[in-house]
Amino acid sequence: MLQERLFTRPLYVQVRDALAKRIAAGEWKPGAVMPNEGDLAGQFGVSPGTMRKALDLLESERLLTRRQGRGTFVKDPTAEDRVVRYCNLRGPRGKAIRGDINTLEINEVAAEEPERLRLQLTQDERVYRLKRARAYEGVAFMVEDVALPAALFPGLVERNVSPLAILELAQAYGILLGKGEETVSIGAASVWASDALRTAKASPVLFLDRVILTRDGRPAEWRRGECVPTRAMHYIVGMR
Amino acid sequence: MLQERLFTRPLYVQVRDALAKRIAAGEWKPGAVMPNEGDLAGQFGVSPGTMRKALDLLESERLLTRRQGRGTFVKDPTAEDRVVRYCNLRGPRGKAIRGDINTLEINEVAAEEPERLRLQLTQDERVYRLKRARAYEGVAFMVEDVALPAALFPGLVERNVSPLAILELAQAYGILLGKGEETVSIGAASVWASDALRTAKASPVLFLDRVILTRDGRPAEWRRGECVPTRAMHYIVGMR
DNA sequence: AAGTGGTCTAGACCACTCA
DNA sequence: GAGTGGTCTAGACCACTTG
Numbered sequence: 001m002l003q004e005r006l007f008t009r010p011l012y013v014q015v016r017d018a019l020a021k022r023i024a025a026g027e028w029k030p031g032a033v034m035p036n037e038g039d040l041a042g043q044f045g046v047s048p049g050t051m052r053k054a055l056d057l058l059e060s061e062r063l064l065t066r067r068q069g070r071g072t073f074v075k076d077p078t079a080e081d082r083v084v085r086y087c088n089l090r091g092p093r094g095k096a097i098r099g100d101i102n103t104l105e106i107n108e109v110a111a112e113e114p115e116r117l118r119l120q121l122t123q124d125e126r127v128y129r130l131k132r133a134r135a136y137e138g139v140a141f142m143v144e145d146v147a148l149p150a151a152l153f154p155g156l157v158e159r160n161v162s163p164l165a166i167l168e169l170a171q172a173y174g175i176l177l178g179k180g181e182e183t184v185s186i187g188a189a190s191v192w193a194s195d196a197l198r199t200a201k202a203s204p205v206l207f208l209d210r211v212i213l214t215r216d217g218r219p220a221e222w223r224r225g226e227c228v229p230t231r232a233m234h235y236i237v238g239m240r
Numbered sequence: 241m242l243q244e245r246l247f248t249r250p251l252y253v254q255v256r257d258a259l260a261k262r263i264a265a266g267e268w269k270p271g272a273v274m275p276n277e278g279d280l281a282g283q284f285g286v287s288p289g290t291m292r293k294a295l296d297l298l299e300s301e302r303l304l305t306r307r308q309g310r311g312t313f314v315k316d317p318t319a320e321d322r323v324v325r326y327c328n329l330r331g332p333r334g335k336a337i338r339g340d341i342n343t344l345e346i347n348e349v350a351a352e353e354p355e356r357l358r359l360q361l362t363q364d365e366r367v368y369r370l371k372r373a374r375a376y377e378g379v380a381f382m383v384e385d386v387a388l389p390a391a392l393f394p395g396l397v398e399r400n401v402s403p404l405a406i407l408e409l410a411q412a413y414g415i416l417l418g419k420g421e422e423t424v425s426i427g428a429a430s431v432w433a434s435d436a437l438r439t440a441k442a443s444p445v446l447f448l449d450r451v452i453l454t455r456d457g458r459p460a461e462w463r464r465g466e467c468v469p470t471r472a473m474h475y476i477v478g479m480r
Numbered sequence: 481a482a483g484t485g486g487t488c489t490a491g492a493c494c495a496c497t498c499a
Numbered sequence: 500g501a502g503t504g505g506t507c508t509a510g511a512c513c514a515c516t517t518g
Binding site for chain 3: 250251286287288289290293307308309310311360
Binding site: 024083086088090179180181182183184185186204205206208212229234236237238239240 | 251325326419420421422423424425426429437444445446450452469474475477478479480
């Protein structure tokens with residue numbers, strides 16, 4: 001009659017979140033084996049079926065891998081096969097191309113209107129602004145403006161983050177990343193882009209604009225990129 | 241119980257496929273209610289848990305919707321919220337933009353090398369080739385070359401398919417569509433594109449190249465498009 | 481042989497919808 | 500109140516991996 005249910009989420013969801021929290025906290029390191037289903041069920045005081053459902057969810061969220069006869073393993077978010085998640089540029093044999101990152105500038109400033117909108121920040125929050133260039137086999141193919149919520153990445157400027165992408169940053173701060181969304185359009189290169197990429201002024205480039213959320217839905221990165229796909233490099237989209 | 245596990249796939253997968261087949265065959269029309277879990281389990285001679293797992297799969301594949309207290313419903317693949325699946329162009333308020341399709345040419349021919357590769361056809365298979373233009377609010381923004389395996393769409397030229405997209409075609413032929421993949425790049429408009437789109441010769445456009453598979457993994461459509469995103473139109477990509 | 485995850489079963493109870 | 504899907508439990512057995 002009264003809906004307690006609105007306040008108590010299903011047990012298997014609670015268990016999933018508890019496990020995710022412990023993974024993010026580093027309780028089980030990437031690559032490590034977790035206890036078996038039965039033991040975990042015992043630890044949490046739930047039935048094996050409920051624990052299984054929680055683990056199924058975590059596997060579908062790519063936090064775990066399970067292999068029959070072996071065990072349950074914590075996935076490494078920075079492993080090669082997971083890097084592709086936010087990287088839609090592909091090379092000749094379909095390999096993801098992240099490029100070598102070079103951070104040209106990094107500043108901590110008060111968030112301005114567009115940043116507050118895209119990162120869902122309140123009036124007086126601060127952001128880190130980065131200017132970066134990416135090179136593949138020595139050739140710069142993309143420049144990007146990145147904004148990161150200062151609250152999520154405390155002390156970022158003191159760290160040496162020059163070559164680090166969002167994946168490694170999140171890893172270093174114990175943040176689990178979730179969904180992202182990117183828009184692709186076409187336009188004329190900005191002045192600093194055509195400068196850094198050594199293309200003709202205002203030559204056509206791909207504009208990329210993406211926001212990546214944390215696993216629990218808070219915006220973690222806003223990136224605007226200008227990209228000149230070199231030969232055999234293309235942007236790829238899977239439709240499930 | 242139904243089959244020996246040693247020689248067959250898991251029971252819940254068999255049940256899922258049997259249900260999918262009956263849905264594709266039109267046994268339950270889009271929007272119709274299906275029998276409840278218990279009855280279905282009885283029909284198939286499996287336990288309720290196994291039937292539930294099969295239904296869960298079908299729901300994750302977007303063939304079904306289930307609502308507590310209401311029942312299990314067959315989804316309509318051409319419904320507004322499902323059209324977006326293969327349509328990554330969005331308008332101002334995030335609405336999918338399919339545009340009005342106008343088929344300019346349609347031919348049945350022997351598949352050539354690139355078509356055989358992309359559509360995984362054998363040496364002597366045939367394809368339908370279509371040339372189309374898409375317009376939004378009266379303005380053409382995209383032209384496309386489409387290739388369809390003749391084996392999947394028998395008698396296509398005799399039908400009036402001028403305004404039909406792959407979604408409606410598949411529906412008409414009782415084909416369930418599955419995953420797709422699209423690549424996006426940048427280039428100079430071809431002659432017929434700049435002609436149809438009334439842009440300057442060789443002006444920059446988005447090149448779109450996609451293949452859509454059927455639910456069971458056979459290529460169903462290869463499309464190459466040249467697109468001039470007008471106004472607030474943009475290409476969007478979700479990263480899960 | 482021992483241990484793991486994967487499949488399958490059977491049933492109780494809860495939450496939601498609608499007549 | 501009757502019917503539906505959603506949650507949770509408890510346990511048997513299978514398939515795979517490793518020592």
